[in-house]
Amino acid sequence: MTDSASLRRAPALSIAGLSHVYGAGLLRREVLTSIDLAIAPGEIVILNGPSGCGKTTLLTIAGALRGAQSGSVKHGHVELRGAGEGDLRKARRLIGFIFQAHNLHNSLTALGNVRMGMEAHGSGVMADWKARCADMLARVGLSNHMSDYPATLSGGQRQRVAIARALVTAPPLILADEATAALDGKSGRECVELIRNLAKGNGSAVLMVTHDARILDVADRVLTMTDGRIQVRP
């Protein structure tokens, strides 16, 4: 896939002139400065950089978990800046989040957890939920663990359940934050490849924040962030 072909459609995520400030007065600290970033459907972007450079803040704003203070943040054609809580919530339903901690619900089975990813979209999508959730778990290699509770799964398996939950609705945008940090090298690699393959299959855009140098090769683009600014690699 070439960038020019995919960019003809609206980018899955487009950020322009985004700055973000924490605190006020003497405590005022600018964590993001004039960020411009566009990710095309199906494109996989890795964002790396030192701790505290603003990666996570950028991810939470892109993920509609935090309001944008300035500039523009768009999902497709939908502007998030100035959106109310209800609109932010709707926007979140079109995003697949994958966190460092898997955050699975420990009272629900693997299947039940994936189902929660669908249920957020309301009853309209639930007609064949069981088949879709089971299929999603099969695609992450957990057909034999559908009825297992998170406590009985390994770290890698849990993260794969989390991936299945994030991707079961085929969201146009996937945001992953240090998704491999808690995993060993092999499981981490497997998880990232899963994310890449599933995202490419669905045409989802992926923004992945990571410290893990071993997985940079899965990305179409690698961006480095320092002191709140993105530096495009030469």
Add this chain to the structure above:
Amino acid sequence: MFYRTPLGWLQLRHRPMRLVVAICGVMFANLLMFMQFGFLGSLIQTTVQLQSHLIGDIVISSTSGRQLQGIGTVPRRRLLQSLAVPGVRDMTEVYSGLIDWINPTTGKTANLTVIGIDPEVPVFLDPDIDAQRFKLRTLGSALMDRRARGDWSAVIRSVEAGGVLTTEISGRQARVEGLFSMGATFGADGTLIVSRETFLSFTGARSAGAVSFGLVRLAPGVDPGATVEALRTVLAYEDTKVETMAEFLASHKRFLAQDSPVSFVFRTGAFIGLLVGAAIVYQILYADVNEHMSEYAMLKSLGYSHGYLLGVVCEQAAILAVLGYLPSLAAAAAVYAVVAKATALPLVLTFDRAANVFALTCLMCAVSGALATRRLRAADPADIF
């Protein structure tokens, strides 16, 4: 078909021990409420137990009387004045008091309500009592309450065998010649019905002129309200009151339910049960919310609303209410039966009481749930990255 994942229930079920503790807490609180309300209901019911068996349209009694025990006295000549009021067909004097009687079976002293009536006039609605009132014509004859508190089998057996039990009451010879069913109250172990003459001989200090209350019976078709007014004009004394039978019963009940300290004691007991239950439910729900903080934040990041999470906590509160209530209902029925047998008090699990306790249980769980949801505000999806 779509149904919502019963997340609240699944979370509760995931911690079976905690769930059991929560259910026991609700059950304990409910049982406490059932017992306190049961005793209070029984108290209110028994306070007019005897009075509600009386035949009469209007009651004339002392203004100082607020319940059967300590009803006070009315001068007999005032009662007789009522006979001159148009519409009054007749009036009969009733004497009421308490006597000690040594139970021949157990040798223990029992405290009985003794009622002195005119054996020539029907006074009790109960056909069983009415059929036996002629037995009271002889001085010293008495009818005994077979449902009195304690073991009265010796008395009951010898009377049922067709005999007469001769015994001694207050130093006078007495003969129990018949039985009827009334039941104990909080203040008395049972009831003894005698003639007015026997009453006065048992309770030596009372004079025939000091009547406990008068039962006025009206001629057919006479309006009790108008007659009460007429009687009040005739008997306009500070120490005498005229009430319809319904008012008489209601004022006795009202005194117990509102003004007496016992009622306050039982209500306080029920309230404490409610507080204990609320504290336990709050503790359980708060712990559950706290434990699922990161999952809740995750759910918000999936696009679930704050209202959805409130719904989960409400669901849990409702589950605890129902799961705690049902066993407490069964337990209350069992404990009522045991207590009723031991105390000879009417302790019945009425629909109203069951509904009231359920309503209070729901209120208790709702308040606890609402307090526990305050913690939910801390579930911020932006914090989980």
